[in-house]
Amino acid sequence: MVLQRTIPALFPALFTAILVLGAAPPLHAQPPAHYWPEFPPAARMVVTADVDNLPKLFPEDPGGGFGAMMFTLQSLAGLMALEVRERNGDAYLWIDMDKNESWARWRDETLRLSGMARVDAPDPMALIREQAERGLVRGYILYRADTGERGMYEAPPGKGDEYNCSVNVATSLAAELGAVIVDERAESAFTALGLPRLKDARPLDEAWLLQGNDLSCSRSWIHLLDPKAPHMRDHAIASRSLCVFGVNDVTERALRRLDLNAPVFGWNGGDEYKATSQLSRTGHYNTASNWIFNLPPLASVPPVEDAPELNHHSRPEPLALDWDTESHFTAFVMSDGDNVQWSLGNFFDHRDYWRAPSRTTFPMGWTAPVFDLDQTAAPALAWLKRTASPNDYTLSFGAGYYYPDEYGADLPDRAAAVEARAAQFAERGNRLGVRVLILLSNDWDCEGAMAMYTAIARRMPRLAGILAIQYYPYNAGQGEAVWVENALGDPVPVLSARYGLWAGLSRAPLNGPPAKVANDINNSAAAARGKPAGRFDWTVVHAWSEFQPADTSKDILAEEVTEKKPKRGKDSFRGVEPVRWCVDRFAPGVRVVNPEELLWRYRLAVKPRETLRMLARELAEDTSLSQDLRAMARDWLAGLDARSFDTPEETGAALGELRRIRFGQSGKKQPL
Template sequence: MAKLYIYIIFLLTFVSIACDRNYDSPLDNGKVNAGVNEESPNFYMDLYDPISDEGQYWHPDMIKNLPDKHYELYATSLPNKNEVDVPGGDITAIGGAGLQYHLLCQSLTGINNLAIADNKVSTGMWMDAANSLSSYKDARSYVNMASADWVVWAGNMLTNPDFASLDGGVMNVLGKNYVLTDVKNNPESSVVAVVASHVYKSIIVDVRDEKFFIDNGYKKVYDASQKTTLDSWKEFKQYCNNNALVIMPAQTGELADFVISNKLFAVNLNKEFNTSTGGQNVELLKEVLAWLSPNSLVYGWEPGVGEDEFVNLVSKSGNMVVAIAEYNLPYFAYDYKSRQKSILAKVINPHDIDYSKTDKKFVSYYLSDGPHAGWMMNGFVENYYTDPNIDKVKMSFGITASNISQIAPLQFEKIMNLQKRNTTLIESFGGGYYYSDDFGIDGDRKILLNSLAQKVAAHMRQHRIKVLEQIAHDPKSEEAKEAYQAFVNANNQLEGIIAIQYAPSYAEGNGDILWVTNKDGFDIPVITVRYSIWNMGSYNTERDGTPAYIANKLNAESEDAKFSAVIVHAWSTFKDIGESSDEIAENEEGGEIRGASAAEMCARRLNDDYEVVNIQELIWRVRMHYRPEQTKKYLELYY
């Protein structure tokens, strides 16, 4: 009787513990049970790591002490911010005009950040006074810029010696010096000047406005007006940190404050904006990429070329592109390492899946362009992540979790907290944008792959993200498999990989499933995308097309195609034509349906053979179907 009593007490305690787990809460206490422990119950939902620094943090982190007061500059919201020949442009007018004024504000903010880091000034600067994006509002509020201690001014007013600054002013501390550009006649002078700005701790002034600054007592310390980016590399390489790089197109100002604040090098691929006809800096970019520390981030984007033209160079060097062009990144990332929280992705417990549905075919939809970090901060939540059809189609989302958690902790927290219960969050593509089959081939590929995989694993495990997305020129190649193996070796909590092909279609993998084995002996599926929902205009291709077209393709699949991942092109929009079977009409101009709502237009047309599931459930069904004994063995280890 006593033994029975003890057993009942144990059973009740066990049930109580299991029931008390709040699996819906995205913020947990960091409890971890990452390995197999046969001496005590192993809860599947506890398979995550506590927050800790395991060497996975790579984003520059320069601002350690927040300013006590702030200026807010009108700079980036001006519609002509990157125009080089604005009629009537005048730097002395409040609001300024064109790229000349934009670079002035960016450089003023950047050198002010350097002065803050050196404890030389206590007043910060924030661009832009008119910005209405929620991510900017959140970050500004976090650094107390919404308090009474901030003042709105145009950038040129802060450089005027008659202006009574709040704390003496950065120009008084660092000296009233400037770097000269000629952005109209020498496009590369803008890129050179940004690097020279942090070397000389000086603002950027263009020939258009030089007289104003000379008349107000400013001194030219460097002339970039006739310089090229190659000149900049030869002169300033030794003064730049090699833990990150910025691709900064000629005749633009975005990310200049980030370059200056972190003493980075900036390089443009095209010598002229948005075209390669004026020449390119291909060999220079290769040299700069080889100079970077392994697994460094390359921020920015180069227009006017195929994206693979520069992403491929970055990828081969063993570094990763971060597509972003936001402002005030040092403030977004302020002291980010100490701000990391145990915010957990919602996941399905594989025990809860009904594996007896063997008569069904299963399809999962997920959104493309997850590694676009700028989009994660600017439009993703507002325009895609709150779509009312998300739950209906169990939409999954690739997010650049490993980067956004560092670049913008508040935005990452928002994305995690807003996750719907039926969705899957996917780490996309694993540290940034690169191609897994050529990653690191210009260096020691094995070391570069393994070190990146370890960093990404730490981010995924600490936020309970179980699925990885990869992109390759050929996702079924041996080189791609080598990359998959590295990520699986580094992370025994990784449950599956979704693989896409860069071109000519994300879906060239044809839905084929590859397998790699983790260190615990379990086979992990690599599921290639079968189709993509993509507005191709007046036609569809074999694997890309309208929601109606993809539905028809799925309905025509044989019974062998039991599991299908369908990627939804983020930038495609469609018209809802109801139940019509027209395979082109949804592409007509004026359509505004995208994301999960576009997936719903496809799902509504599927026959009864199909069941829509999220990506994580698709992976577990694949594992149970093709590796039943292994999968049952795994599930026996956990509750």
């Protein structure tokens, strides 16, 4: 059953501060500011040979996407983008990945939408020589590769050779010195080009940067990059960013030097909770972007004007919903949509996700980094909008990955930090038509989390609601709801996940593989008959959990694939197909809807008076309606307080009256 809780008893002090700080601004006062680095248009886009064909520079060099040349090309791409950004340069560099269907699409869409001319440059050394001859590349910074046994993005220092982060020092200094970064084992190849060594970073570490050697680095953002990985170094150099790595004191000091609400690019190593907590408590948020190339040219594409609106096929109109008082309504929401690199990587072209055979056959909620894509990957956001079906619903994953309940906890004025975070993205969300957010906390209904929900709701007047998950388990709230108010005093639900489709987590209540989750939902539907609040719930779908077709008649957990239960046969699935297996098992009377429809139905059932007041007020202010119809809505509002909503029939009658004002005597929305 969905339980309810209200605000004031939970956190009077912080809530009062948010009320004072959180007056809602005009809905379209001015264009929202970018908080990702902005990159202007350019005349040309230079395209390298495919990344897999990049040459080895010394015998033990792996070559390709993780070789020494890739690190150097990333720095060259950063210098070229920096020139466009600061000195009217005319060319970006695109490091090609033609065999990756998604990145080949973004290359072609970037060229098509920007109008940049493509210039192929198959020889990377010739390209570096060319850029040196024209004065862009002044020399190189020498670094020592981190060759320890630690896996990529595991916590440093690891085993084996001594940990070395000098490549992050080199990356941090490259913009100021106009230098490419060079592995010490490849130095002779670059001296042969006539390039001078401008800095030897090998004996230096990230702590050295913070000893007054970071003055040229931006305070608007930071990059957390594993020294073993070349990705995102173009973006770091082009934005004059500081680069560090590891959950440690150096990173803590680096985060504290930033302006409030700075995006953290890349990803940190080791324990995910500790890494995300560290940046949340200092008032920042992660973008999950550590496996990305080519963001500067992609970010130079402005918003696509002819792209449809977000959820143009699937956005429900509350007054057009049928008044169903018998069905059990449930929704499914895919996790991990904060992940910018997934959206740009294989999300759209993977058979488990956007290209799944069963996608479009039932309503599905997709979390996505909507705010981030709008600023840095307009072609990808346009693609998402264009290819969505009427059964696809996109909700924004919180404008980054941070813990709302810990946000700004280590700062002197935490309430101001929370309000500033909401203010940073809310207006962009209003303009994009974002109606549902999902937020992940460590304690989803504590004082700190409630403060963030309140700050957001007060700045997003058309928010249908917020979906809440917890770090572990995602469905810790067990379908419970809390309520906050928007700036007009309308109650907005924060509805926690009741179920989790997650392999290997059946020990946690209401979690498990498709057969178990379907059984749990069917049981809840039977138990909730006659209980209005109990007829609405949702399942968070763990994007990376793996399942296989199986006979579950003897073992309801037989579908999950884990270390202890390895895959049998060839076929296993993540994402959409396991949701379909779940949906196919539902009992009659269980209706699958998208997340926004679920929230509106929940609001109408649980708080009918307040929800209908809001909808009637919107009718009274809707200038597309005639003056007579708006007057009817005002009259309806005037009589609202005298009405009873004790029974579903009374709510249905009131809803029908508003429908007739909105849609005419039939009370039905006409097809377009």
